[in-house]
Amino acid sequence: xxxxxxxxxxxxxxxxxxxxxxxxxxxxxxxxxxxxxxxxxxxxxxxxxxxxxxxxxxxxxxxxxxxxxxxxxxxxxxxxxxxxxxxxxxxxxxxxxxxxxxxxxxxxxxxxxxxxxxxxxxxxxxxxxxxxxxxxxxxxxxxxxxxxxxxxxxxxxxxxxxxxxxxxxxxxxxxxxxxxxxxxxxxxxxxxxxxxxxxxxxxxxxxxxxxxxxxxxxxxxxxxxxxxxxxxxxxxxxxxxxxxxxxxxxxxxxxxxxxxxxxxxxxxxxxxxxxxxxxxxxxxxxxxxxxxxxxxxxxxxxxxxxxxxxxxxxxxxxxxxxxxxxxxxxxxxxxxxxxxxxxxxxxxxxxxxx
Numbered sequence: 273x274x275x276x277x278x279x280x281x282x283x284x285x286x287x288x289x290x291x292x293x294x295x296x297x298x299x300x301x302x303x304x305x306x307x308x309x310x311x312x313x314x315x316x317x318x319x320x321x322x323x324x325x326x327x328x329x330x331x332x333x334x335x336x337x338x339x340x341x342x343x344x345x346x347x348x349x350x351x352x353x354x355x356x357x358x359x360x361x362x363x364x365x366x367x368x369x370x371x372x373x374x375x376x377x378x379x380x381x382x383x384x385x386x387x388x389x390x391x392x393x394x395x396x397x398x399x400x401x402x403x404x405x406x407x408x409x410x411x412x413x414x415x416x417x418x419x420x421x422x423x424x425x426x427x428x429x430x431x432x433x434x435x436x437x438x439x440x441x442x443x444x445x446x447x448x449x450x451x452x453x454x455x456x457x458x459x460x461x462x463x464x465x466x467x468x469x470x471x472x473x474x475x476x477x478x479x480x481x482x483x484x485x486x487x488x489x490x491x492x493x494x495x496x497x498x499x500x501x502x503x504x505x506x507x508x509x510x511x512x513x514x515x516x517x518x519x520x521x522x523x524x525x526x527x528x529x530x531x532x533x534x535x536x537x538x539x540x541x542x543x544x545x546x547x548x549x550x551x552x553x554x555x556x557x558x559x560x561x562x563x564x565x566x567x568x569x570x571x572x573x574x575x576x577x578x579x580x581x582x583x584x585x586x587x588x589x590x591x592x593x594x595x596x597x598x599x600x601x602x603x604x605x606x607x608x609x610x611x612x613x614x615x616x617x618x619x620x621x622x623x624x625x626x
Contacts, residue, residue, distance in 0.1 A: 273297040274614070275304075279314030279595070282321065284570040284584045287562035289318060289599075296591040299613035303587050317608060320565065320600055321585055322375025322592035324393075324572035325547055327459075327485055327502045327536035330366065330377050331359035331394070331401075335540055342382075347427050349387030349444065351451055355379050356392045356408060359401045366396045369544040370610045370618040373594040376406060377544070378536075378576055380413050380485075383461045386420040386437060387444055388413030391459070393576055395592070397617045406590075407578050411457035411483070412448060414441060416467045418512045438470055445478050457481045457577075459502065463488040463514040472496050483575075485536070489517050491525040500575045501526060501533040505542035507549050523554035534572045535564075552601055561601050590614075 274296045280289040293311075295302045332355060334341035343358035359379060369377070376395055381388035391411045394404040416437050424432040441460075448455055458480045462468050468490055475482045484490065485502040506520045526533045535550045537543060542550075551564045573583025582590045591614035598605040610618035 273302070273305075275311040276314055276319070277311045279317050279319040281319045281585060282565060282569070284321075284566065284586070287566050294319075294585060296611075296614040299590060299615075301585055301587055301589055301591050314595060318596040318599055318605075319585070320373070320594050320596065321569040321583055322594055322610065322612065323373050323547055323568045324534075324576070324583065325369070325374055325377040325537055325539065325544055326534040326572045326575060327380050328377040328539040328544060329380065329382055329541075330369065330396075330539045330544055331361065331363045331379060333382065333540050334360055334363045335365045335543075344382035345385040345388070345423070346381075347385065347423070349385070349440075350389075351412075351444070351447060353381075353389035354392065354408070355381060355389050356401060356405070359392075359394065359404075361399060361401050361404060365539060365544055367618075369396050369539075369547075371607060372545045372548060373596070373600065373607045373610060374544055374547055375592040375594070375610060375612050376582060377539070378410060378572075380411075380459065381415075383415040383417075383419035384423040386415055386424065386432075386440060388415060390455070393578055395612050397612050397615075406581055407576070409455065410576055411459045412452070412455050413459045413461070413485075414444070415461040416441070416470065417462055417464055418514045419461075434466065434470070441470075441474065442477070445474070445480065449478075457483065459483045459485050461485045463518075465489040465492040468493050485538075487526075487533075488515055488522065490522075490531070491529065498529075498531045501531055502536050502575075503533040504535060504550050505537050505546065506553060507546050508542045520553040520557050523559055524557040527559055532571070532575075534567050534575050548600065548605075552603065555601055561599070564601065 277293040281292045329344050332344040378393050380391045390409045392408050393406040398404045487501045570583045573579040582592045595608040608620050
């Protein structure tokens with residue numbers, strides 16, 4: 273058992289930092305026992321749960337590798353594809369993410385394929401994918417708009433209109449109802465308002481929990497009610513016309529719409545190391561630091577259905593936490609150490625340990 277004392281610990285209830293102690297035993301947070309064992313003094317240090325990237329291709333698209341390192345999409349659609357079978361656990365991006373306080377990612381296919389795959393949430397350490405898995409079959413993904421149309425045309429030399437995309441989506445959702453009845457969460461990549469409107473219609477037609485990824489022009493759709501949006505990334509280059517409205521104001525717009533949202537980098541679209549930058553941009557646009565930190569941790573875990581496993585510093589959950597030298601959303605804040613399941617996996621003094 274290890275006891276940590278006097279740290280400024282993020283409280284997920286009050287969403288504030290409070291001076292406190294916590295204990296870790298056998299991979300989990302445990303109840304404070306006022307143990308007499310030697311304690312780790314965290315005076316003047318901030319402590320948060322590990323950050324969670326709510327949409328990432330980490331491990332599917334290896335950084336610095338060409339096409340042979342890209343396992344993020346398939347041209348053929350299949351309801352039984354799972355990203356779990358394509359993740360490379362030695363992608364160096366995992367270690368880089370640890371250096372920035374990110375302990376877990378929700379891994380999804382790239383936007384290149386209209387019909388995606390089942391997704392998975394993984395920790396950022398261990399040597400096999402099976403050891404990394406936190407939860408499987410989180411959602412089934414789709415992609416509509418520029419990327420899906422472009423990839424389809426390159427492969428078939430035939431155009432794919434939005435009418436055709438809508439037909440394929442409806443057919444696939446009906447098949448999922450028959451063959452994967454337990455799969456209820458659908459994530460659809462969309463930037464443009466016309467595509468977001470299609471998702472709104474699908475939401476009325478099917479008994480699924482639909483979530484928009486990116487949602488660049490969502491503010492143009494008035495009087496619609498949305499489930500949690502996986503927003504951004506906004507810290508990236510404008511790649512095509514559908515992204516012309518991309519701006520950090522997206523976070524303010526979602527807040528004004530009372531639409532819950534979580535953060536993502538869609539690594540390598542934006543580097544996994546930029547997750548805190550996304551959060552910082554949201555603060556710049558007027559959101560509170562407390563709400564932003566909640567969205568990076570407990571809020572993300574709740575969205576992914578893993579709040580009973582990780583995402584908060586409470587008894588019985590995996591001891592995934594990060595020690596910072598300053599408030600985590602300060603521009604110059606640095607990670608002192610990162611822990612997954614109670615084991616130190618990154619130290620500022622030693623570099624990534626695993």
